[in-house]
Amino acid sequence: xxxxxxxxxxxxxxxxxxxxxxxxxxxxxxxxxxxxxxxxxxxxxxxxxxxxxxxxxxxxxxxxxxxxxxxxxxxxxxxxxxxxxxxxxxxxxxxxxxxxxxxxxxxxxxxxxxxxxxxxxxxxxxxxxxxxxxxxxxxxxxxxxxxxxxxxxxxxxxxxxxxxxxxxxxxxxxxxxxxxxxxxxxxxxxxxxxxxxxxxxxxxxxxxxxxxxxxxxxxxxxxxxxxxxxxxxxxxxxxxxxxxxxxxxxxxxxxxxxxxxxxxxxxxxxxxxxxxxxxxxxxxxxxxxxxxxxxxxxxxxxxxxxxxxxxxxxxxxxxxxxxxxxxxxxxxxxxxxxxxxxxxxxxxxxxxxxxxxxxxxxxxxxxxxxxxxxxxxxxxxxxxxxxxxxxxxxxxxxxxxxxxxxxxxxxxxxxxxxxxxxxxxxxxxxxxxxxxxxxxxxxxxxxxxxxxxxxxxxxxxxxxxxxxxxxxxxxxxxxxxxxxxxxxxxxxxxxxxxxxxxxxxxxxxxxxxxxxxxxxxxxxxxxxxxxxxxxxxxxxxxxxxxxxxxxxxxxxxxxxxxxxxxxxxxxxxxxxxxxxxxxxxxxxxxxxxxxxxxxxxxxxxxxxxxxxxxxxxxxxx
Numbered sequence: 203x204x205x206x207x208x209x210x211x212x213x214x215x216x217x218x219x220x221x222x223x224x225x226x227x228x229x230x231x232x233x234x235x236x237x238x239x240x241x242x243x244x245x246x247x248x249x250x251x252x253x254x255x256x257x258x259x260x261x262x263x264x265x266x267x268x269x270x271x272x273x274x275x276x277x278x279x280x281x282x283x284x285x286x287x288x289x290x291x292x293x294x295x296x297x298x299x300x301x302x303x304x305x306x307x308x309x310x311x312x313x314x315x316x317x318x319x320x321x322x323x324x325x326x327x328x329x330x331x332x333x334x335x336x337x338x339x340x341x342x343x344x345x346x347x348x349x350x351x352x353x354x355x356x357x358x359x360x361x362x363x364x365x366x367x368x369x370x371x372x373x374x375x376x377x378x379x380x381x382x383x384x385x386x387x388x389x390x391x392x393x394x395x396x397x398x399x400x401x402x403x404x405x406x407x408x409x410x411x412x413x414x415x416x417x418x419x420x421x422x423x424x425x426x427x428x429x430x431x432x433x434x435x436x437x438x439x440x441x442x443x444x445x446x447x448x449x450x451x452x453x454x455x456x457x458x459x460x461x462x463x464x465x466x467x468x469x470x471x472x473x474x475x476x477x478x479x480x481x482x483x484x485x486x487x488x489x490x491x492x493x494x495x496x497x498x499x500x501x502x503x504x505x506x507x508x509x510x511x512x513x514x515x516x517x518x519x520x521x522x523x524x525x526x527x528x529x530x531x532x533x534x535x536x537x538x539x540x541x542x543x544x545x546x547x548x549x550x551x552x553x554x555x556x557x558x559x560x561x562x563x564x565x566x567x568x569x570x571x572x573x574x575x576x577x578x579x580x581x582x583x584x585x586x587x588x589x590x591x592x593x594x595x596x597x598x599x600x601x602x603x604x605x606x607x608x609x610x611x612x613x614x615x616x617x618x619x620x621x622x623x624x625x626x627x628x629x630x631x632x633x634x635x636x637x638x639x640x641x642x643x644x645x646x647x648x649x650x651x652x653x654x655x656x657x658x659x660x661x662x663x664x665x666x667x668x669x670x671x672x673x674x675x676x677x678x679x680x681x682x683x684x685x686x687x688x689x690x691x692x693x694x695x696x697x698x699x700x701x702x703x704x705x706x707x708x709x710x711x712x713x714x715x716x717x718x719x720x721x722x723x724x725x726x727x728x729x730x731x732x733x734x735x736x737x738x739x740x741x742x743x744x745x746x747x748x749x750x751x752x753x754x755x756x757x758x759x760x761x762x763x764x765x766x767x768x769x770x771x772x773x774x775x776x777x778x779x780x781x782x783x784x785x786x787x788x789x790x791x792x793x794x795x796x797x798x799x800x801x802x803x804x805x806x807x808x809x810x811x812x813x814x815x816x817x818x819x820x821x822x823x
Contacts, residue, residue, distance in 0.1 A: 265393030324601030390484030534581035602654020
């Protein structure tokens with residue numbers, strides 16, 4: 203009878219957990235939630251958070267820079283100049299390299315950290331840069347807003363640094379971070395949190411708030427430790443979740459109170475200059491300053507014979523800027539967030555100011571809608587930050603704007619050519635380049651496949667291919683079609699065929715410590731089984747490790763972490779025994795659309811992937 207009561211209670215707890223949290227209960231998931239409550243985050247999410255909010259120190263000219271005494275930040279080195287760089291930013295121009303300065307806030311910084319290779323590779327396609335090594339100098343820091351970008355570039359020039367090209371990617375901080383200063387009597391254009399940065403000896407009331415914050419964090423961590431011991435019980439996890447949410451709310455409210463608490467209002471914190479009367483006025487003033495700073499950067503670059511490019515970054519709160527489904531909205535949209543209101547109020551001002559820059563000859567590009575054709579989840583938080591895939595899309599767009607200046611200025615198109623007039627797509631996991639070559643009247647040949655050149659790619663039937671920002675394509679389902687490329691009044695078309703077997707095993711596994719990779723295989727034929735569940739077997743799993751079967755309608759990444767949000771990836775925990783296990787795929791796919799399956803072997807101690815099986819792709823007729 204007691205066992206029956208326990209089963210009934212736990213069954214109700216299982217349902218309650220789903221209703222409370224929106225996700226199904228699993229011990230692995232709740233342990234990850236406990237780790238997050240203790241402040242333990244890992245993987246790309248941790249890197250994004252740390253790069254956006256590094257420890258800082260006051261700088262005499264730039265406001266603040268990274269604190270090198272607590273380096274590295276998220277595993278990235280900090281240079282003696284306080285930037286997220288291993289080397290000095292003071293580089294020299296030469297015939298064998300092309301030095302690119304990257305300015306902005308955390309969005310630009312993270313693009314430099316996670317998509318620098320993509321930016322370099324796209325720029326290296328330029329015929330004008332053949333034989334030169336592209337170097338990116340990261341002068342962006344989390345929270346930077348104009349005039350910090352202007353001063354960072356000018357300081358490097360004053361100290362003897364040289365650039366071949368300057369890219370400024372910003373706009374969000376100029377309007378979103380105003381309320382960190384104005385309510386404290388600090389001008390909106392001052393560095394973020396300036397009063398707090400100078401408030402080295404807080405008032406007694408502020409010290410009490412900080413102490414209370416520490417106590418609440420300790421209570422939350424202790425509660426998570428206790429919940430770990432009962433990670434098998436959905437009922438107890440419901441109680442933990444309810445208590446933890448209450449502590450979360452108190453911590454959030456106290457953090458806001460600390461951030462906006464009055465300071466001594468010393469002249470060092472509030473002057474020179476007066477704070478505007480409201481956040482709205484401060485945002486308007488900052489947009490004007492942002493435009494003037496861009497003109498100054500343009501003038502400084504022109505004086506040195508260096509091309510300057512200014513980009514307005516994208517943001518999820520701008521209406522119509524990107525299709526955002528329920529899965530992405532759950533982690534990227536918070537309509538109550540003060541940033542959301544600031545963006546919606548001020549983004550039209552930024553776009554209008556940018557258009558005025560372009561009209562006056564500044565190389566300004568509005569990237570607000572650069573992700574408008576990408577319904578897949580890309581944003582990682584409720585602020586502004588993307589995952590690696592999103593930053594790579596933006597990096598490709600930046601490079602194509604630069605290459606338009608380098609390769610296409612004064613270029614007159616004679617005709618277009620496709621190097622592959624018949625495209626065969628036989629691996630649904632890989633993108634294939636689609637080289638669209640513009641042949642000029644002077645005989646020059648330039649690859650213009652990317653959208654940033656103004657090239658339009660039209661796929662018929664629609665939805666059969668995924669188009670990347672650089673013009674590469676990947677089949678989303680089997681079938682035949684036609685892709686048409688249009689550029690500056692010229693047009694060329696190619697036929698394509700997307701075909702692969704119903705059962706496709708890819709050789710992409712990785713063993714642990716040099717051992718053979720776990721071997722994933724199908725048990726039985728997919729075509730014979732109609733819509734029956736896909737059954738698989740996996741040999742070579744390690745004892746004492748966690749093994750996860752992952753399924754997705756998109757190609758699976760090389761790394762995945764238990765408990766982290768992986769968009770579109772469904773995982774199930776396998777039996778811990780070594781040897782061969784049999785399992786059923788936790789996800790199905792429509793006809794002709796590939797389903798990607800892979801096993802990840804994870805160290806239960808640190809959550810790191812130590813081995814992966816090969817990927818198996820299943821496609822039903």
